[in-house]
Amino acid sequence: MSDDAPPLKTIQRAFEIIEVLKEHKEVGVAELARQMDLPKSTVHDYLRTLRTMGYVINEDGTYRLGFRLLELGGQVKYRNRLFHVAKPELERLVEKTGELASVNVEERGRFVILHTEFGAESLRLGIYPGLKTPIHTHAGGKVILAHLDDERVEQIVDEHGLEARTNHTITDRETLDSELETIRKEGYGIDRDQQVVGMGSVAAPVRVGEAILGSIGVVCPTDRLRAEDYRETLADEVQKSANIVSVNYQYAP
Structure with a gap:
């Protein structure tokens, strides 16, 4: 497969969410949806999946990056x-x-x-x-x-x-x-x-x-x-x- 092939949209969007979270200490679903111009339900589905895998942490309805990324970087x-x-x-x-x-x-x-x-x-x-x-x-x-x-x-x-x-x-x-x-x-x-x-x-x-x-x-x-x-x-x-x-x-x- 060529490196020039278009990325899978779902994977790309998941990493775009991670990039937005990187710029914030914590952010809510509504604000994240606004910044990404996506429905809140869609953003919530991505966040739920990322949380399940340990890449995102939910704290009282706001989200931040998890230490799983630190583990990978280390x-x-x-x-x-x-x-x-x-x-x-x-x-x-x-x-x-x-x-x-x-x-x-x-x-x-x-x-x-x-x-x-x-x-x-x-x-x-x-x-x-x-x-x-x-x-x-x-x-x-x-x-x-x-x-x-x-x-x-x-x-x-x-x-x-x-x-x-x-x-x-x-x-x-x-x-x-x-x-x-x-x-x-x-x-x-x-x-x-x-x-x-x-x-x-x-x-x-x-x-x-x-x-x-x-x-x-x-x-x-x-x-x-x-x-x-x-x-x-x-x-x-x-x-x-x-x-x-x-x-x-x-x-x-």
Whole structure:
């Protein structure tokens, strides 16, 4: 069966309900039906099925996502070799810098955080494993883009565009291509305020041969990146960690 075949409507709608619930702490049937433009009876039938399977919890007539999804997400992460190899290096980065460190991957053209470690000086911006963002808005995503082949980059940009998250986000293809070339030359990427105003990041690629597996990054307040010495320190540390992860990914048991 082709991947281009249309999805089964019932399955698609069930996941659309999960997506809506993801955006709310809890929601009632009437409000969910309004947001999805569906009859309340139809929405209730879907919720009943999802509740039976443990994906949705009913609390006094309102619904929220259940921890069954956390179980699935945890299994996905703990079965991932990159997570296991990268975790000790993220812990070292946190101890060294005090900042938030993460290992990141690309999936379906989006930037996805696989795992995070928090330090004493970490920003607390609701960053969590599984968080997806436009890949061009984050240094950790751009270092991945910089090492994908040209055809794949074209596919990602064509499908997702260059959405502006802030006034500082790169939305011009020529400017993006120039930054990707700089990343390839310098071996790391830096961004300031491009995803969230006040947040900056420094990242380096994790590669095995020509294949790009993901990136190792540090997130910190933008103001800290104004100091050249600190930028250079973070760039050195994330490159060191990315290189160690790249080697260990190949040879560690």
